[in-house]
Amino acid sequence: MAVLVVADHDNVALKDNTHKTVTAALALSSEVDVLVAGQSVDGVATQAARITGVRKVLSAESDALGKQIAEAMSGAVMPLMASYDAVLVPATSVGKNFAPRIAALLDVAPISEIIEVVDAGTFVRPIYAGNALETVNSADAKKVITVRATAFKAAEETGSAPIEAVDPGPGAPRTRFVADEIVKSDRPELAAAKIVVSGGRAMGSAEEFHRVIEPLADKLGAAVGASRAAVDAGYAPNDYQVGQTGKVVAPQLYIAIGISGAIQHLAGMKDSKVIVAINKDADAPIFQVADYGLVADYKAAVPDLMEALTAAGL
Amino acid sequence: MRAQGFISLARTTYGDEQAVRPMKILVPVKRVIDYNVKARVKSDQSGVDLANVKMSMNPFCEIAVEEAIRIKEKGGATEIVAVSIGPIQAQETIRTALAMGADRGLLIQTDADPEPLEVAKLLKAVALAEEPGLILMGKQAIDGDNNAVGQMLSALLDWPQATFASKIELDGAVVRVTREVDGGLQTLELDLPAVVTADLRLNEPRYASLPNIMKAKKKTIDIKTVDDFGGLAAGHLKVARVTEPPKRVAGVKVENAADLVAKLKTEAGVL
Ligand SMILES: Cc1cc2nc3c(=O)[nH]c(=O)nc-3n(C[C@H](O)[C@H](O)[C@H](O)COP(=O)(O)OP(=O)(O)OC[C@H]3O[C@@H](n4cnc5c(N)ncnc54)[C@H](O)[C@@H]3O)c2cc1C
Ligand SMILES: Nc1ncnc2c1ncn2[C@@H]1O[C@H](COP(=O)(O)O)[C@@H](O)[C@H]1O
Numbered sequence: 293m294a295v296l297v298v299a300d301h302d303n304v305a306l307k308d309n310t311h312k313t314v315t316a317a318l319a320l321s322s323e324v325d326v327l328v329a330g331q332s333v334d335g336v337a338t339q340a341a342r343i344t345g346v347r348k349v350l351s352a353e354s355d356a357l358g359k360q361i362a363e364a365m366s367g368a369v370m371p372l373m374a375s376y377d378a379v380l381v382p383a384t385s386v387g388k389n390f391a392p393r394i395a396a397l398l399d400v401a402p403i404s405e406i407i408e409v410v411d412a413g414t415f416v417r418p419i420y421a422g423n424a425l426e427t428v429n430s431a432d433a434k435k436v437i438t439v440r441a442t443a444f445k446a447a448e449e450t451g452s453a454p455i456e457a458v459d460p461g462p463g464a465p466r467t468r469f470v471a472d473e474i475v476k477s478d479r480p481e482l483a484a485a486k487i488v489v490s491g492g493r494a495m496g497s498a499e500e501f502h503r504v505i506e507p508l509a510d511k512l513g514a515a516v517g518a519s520r521a522a523v524d525a526g527y528a529p530n531d532y533q534v535g536q537t538g539k540v541v542a543p544q545l546y547i548a549i550g551i552s553g554a555i556q557h558l559a560g561m562k563d564s565k566v567i568v569a570i571n572k573d574a575d576a577p578i579f580q581v582a583d584y585g586l587v588a589d590y591k592a593a594v595p596d597l598m599e600a601l602t603a604a605g606l
Numbered sequence: 607m608r609a610q611g612f613i614s615l616a617r618t619t620y621g622d623e624q625a626v627r628p629m630k631i632l633v634p635v636k637r638v639i640d641y642n643v644k645a646r647v648k649s650d651q652s653g654v655d656l657a658n659v660k661m662s663m664n665p666f667c668e669i670a671v672e673e674a675i676r677i678k679e680k681g682g683a684t685e686i687v688a689v690s691i692g693p694i695q696a697q698e699t700i701r702t703a704l705a706m707g708a709d710r711g712l713l714i715q716t717d718a719d720p721e722p723l724e725v726a727k728l729l730k731a732v733a734l735a736e737e738p739g740l741i742l743m744g745k746q747a748i749d750g751d752n753n754a755v756g757q758m759l760s761a762l763l764d765w766p767q768a769t770f771a772s773k774i775e776l777d778g779a780v781v782r783v784t785r786e787v788d789g790g791l792q793t794l795e796l797d798l799p800a801v802v803t804a805d806l807r808l809n810e811p812r813y814a815s816l817p818n819i820m821k822a823k824k825k826t827i828d829i830k831t832v833d834d835f836g837g838l839a840a841g842h843l844k845v846a847r848v849t850e851p852p853k854r855v856a857g858v859k860v861e862n863a864a865d866l867v868a869k870l871k872t873e874a875g876v877l
Contacts, residue, residue: 302789361794362757362767385787388753389769392722396758401723401842404752414846419751420645424654427846466800467766470782470793483788487876512877524807530772530786537666537746537806539788545876555644562854566874568866574859583857583874586866596863604867606877 293321293412296350296376298369298391299340300384300441303330303358306339308484309382311446313439317380318345318447319409325350325376326453329368329460331358342449349453354460359469365390367461370397373434383438383540384483391438400432407443421536421559441483442542442563475529482532485515487545488564490534493521494550494571494590501527504594505549511601517541517561519551535560549590553578570594629776629798630685631674632738633708634729635667637692637699638749645749651847654749663699666744668706669804672811673774674742675707682776683740685709689732691725693717697827704822705814711827714835721841722750726758731835733763738799740781745770745803756803766796770805 295317300309310326317324324345328337329352337351350372356364365386369379379394381387383405395402407425408416414429415437482488489512491505501522509516518528520535534541536559546564551557553569553576561567562581569582572589579585586593639645640660648655663671674686688703689712690696700711714728733741746753760767768783772791775782776798784793786805796802814822832838860866870877 359792362760362769366761385770385785389757389767392752392754392757393761393767395754396723396726396761399723401721402752402754402758403843404750404754418851419848420639420654420749421751422851423645424647425849425851427849429844429846430842431844432842464766466797467768468795470795472789472793473791474789520806529790530807531788531790536748536751545870545874556641562851566870566876567854567857568870579859580856581854584866584869585857585859586863587859588862593863597866600863600867601877603864604871604877606867 293377294323294325294375295321296369296372296379297324297326298365298379298381298387299326299328299336300382300387301328301330301333301336303333303336306336308446309384309441310340311343312441312444313380313382314343314345314447315444316406316409316439320378320412323347327352327369327372327458329357329365330360331355337455339449341453341455342451344448344450346451346453349455350458351455352458352460354463356463356469357460360386361464361467361469362390362393363464363467364461366393366397367463368459369394371459371461373398376434378435378437380437380439382441387438391436395436398434398436400434400436401430403428403430403435403437405438405440407440418559421555422562423555440540442540475531479509480513480515482515482517482534482539483541485541485543487512487514487547488517488534488541488543488561489514489547489549490517490519490551490561491522491528491549492519492551493525495522495527498527504590508547508594508598511598511606519557548578548582549594551578552576553581629683629739630687630736631677631683632733632736632741633667633670633674633686633688633703634741634743634755635671635688635690635699635703636664636744636747637661637690637696638664638747641665641748647848647850651849653845653848661695663702664744664747666746666748666804668811669806669808670742670744671703671706671708672809673804676809677774677776678707687712687736687738689714689729691716691720691728697829700827701822702814704825704827705819706812707818710825713827713829714832715829716832716838718838720838721843722752722754722758723842724838725755726762728832728835728838729755729759730762733759740776740798741801743801743803745805756801760801763801766800768794768796768800769803771802772805772807774802774808
């Protein structure tokens with residue numbers, strides 16, 4: 293059985309989600325190849341070739357692939373599927389965007405956001421905002437799967453697979469790229485960070501969010517997250533949203549400040565190793581999942597926390 | 607002046623034929639567990655217990671309906687058709703869309719809980735019959751959390767796709783869509799007809815007013831079978847079991863920030 297993994301990258305660097313998806317793929321088969329689809333991706337392909345366990349790297353380049361437009365991505369993968377029994381894609385906004393297309397075109401059922409490979413045809417995936425786990429068995433000859441990367445360990449980089457150029461496919465003739473608004477940040481990436489500090493509606497304004505959440509995150513070398521309420525109100529950008537319909541994170545430490553703990557928020561962070569909640573309402577549902585709860589007004593608690601961290605030599 | 611604007615905006619050219627037709631928007635809506643209800647797994651692990659549970663329109667579908675209505679209110683569409691595939695009770699979901707402002711409903715009645723692939727195939731058949739200029743739908747149904755049908759429908763129809771929309775601008779024969787992506791926002795321009803899926807921040811759906819709820823009772827809902835739209839194939843996936851996720855137990859309350867830092871350092875070892 294041969295498995296294709298589609299790499300997560302930004303044309304410059306390969307992302308860790310790829311290494312984690314390779315681990316999921318290796319649980320299906322030892323014949324795992326990686327496709328790097330983008331624009332000017334020599335460097336990304338070279339890095340992908342180092343992932344332990346990868347047999348070969350395929351590289352496809354075009355303008356539309358450089359923008360990872362869904363129609364172009366599925367168009368590049370489809371002809372390759374003649375040689376593969378499964379394609380595994382990290383469940384990022386890019387992966388979720390094109391993977392179901394491949395399933396439709398192959399006339400198979402997509403399997404979304406798996407968190408476990410039971411055997412080559414059986415997978416576990418969360419449903420109902422993570423309030424239930426579904427074990428599904430697929431009868432399809434070819435499998436199209438997106439992978440929740442936080443559920444898998446990253447494969448190492450000890451390999452040296454060959455790299456081969458492949459046809460980039462037809463592009464996206466009726467879809468045109470207009471603009472990107474990508475905010476570059478020096479902080480670690482939310483989905484891959486070891487520590488995440490998130491703020492909620494309690495912040496009350498964007499200024500307060502910056503003033504309270506960001507210095508704490510920077511002190512801890514953490515990524516910044518937010519609840520939907522905080523994003524909707526404009527306190528934080530959309531890509532900070534953690535939850536059922538935002539990003540799923542599973543850091544070593546998740547600190548929720550002024551977040552009530554709605555099921556949709558919990559769906560995105562309850563697999564964190566250690567959860568800390570700071571909330572002035574002792575009955576807030578977030579305390580039901582928190583390892584350490586501090587019932588306090590954040591306005592006093594966060595400055596105290598900064599001080600205590602400094603005192604502890606951090 | 608206003609009437610004129612209405613007519614010119616409501617006209618859309620289709621593909622190569624350059625024919626001018628009124629623009630219809632098709633909105634697929636799904637009946638799901640209400641988002642405020644916590645799903646409970648059945649003790650025999652056969653699924654989630656939906657008996658006596660409040661059901662509502664999937665929140666993302668509501669956002670799609672709202673957007674279609676706003677487009678129509680601005681003169682960008684002539685008709686909004688809400689379609690649902692599901693049990694007879696899904697009529698209520700369609701009725702909600704009609705009360706918000708959709709014009710007509712279509713229920714493809716089935717008690718089988720069709721997979722995204724089958725839903726996409728049925729919706730394709732509906733699209734070919736209705737010939738909408740735009741299909742506006744939810745990005746994800748909050749029961750199965752598949753996030754798949756829109757993308758699959760786009761692929762099957764070979765129409766352009768834009769998922770996770772936070773802004774939609776119709777402009778003649780194209781639509782510009784701003785999408786919420788992992789690093790921020792991306793804007794794409796698609797030729798119509800196209801498939802667009804709604805994200806949370808596209809709009810805030812209205813509540814239906816009482817007069818509109820009354821009016822909606824008179825709007826038509828056609829009830830059809832799956833066989834009217836090509837039938838339903840056997841499912842590709844077998845659910846072996848549905849289980850509860852591992853439970854997190856509530857931890858301890860700490861006294862103050864110093865106590866917290868001490869515990870994170872020594873007990874939890876995460877600092
Ligand atoms: C379809 C759908 C999808 C959704 N997806 C997501 C998602 O992906 N992610 C997500 O987060 N939400 C999501 N939601 C929204 C979710 O249901 C909640 O509305 C949201 O998470 C609430 O955000 P919050 O906790 O910041 O706000 P609130 O629930 O208002 O909580 C604010 C908290 O701050 C506390 N507080 C107030 N002042 C202070 C103070 N001075 N000091 C300390 N504490 C204070 C309060 O006690 C309260 O607990 C979704 C909803 C729907 C319908
Ligand atoms: N049974 C259904 N009837 C109508 N529309 C549906 C149905 N299932 C899914 N959809 C549409 O597809 C979107 C995405 O659903 P999903 O891919 O299942 O997460 C939903 O928001 C609906 O717009």
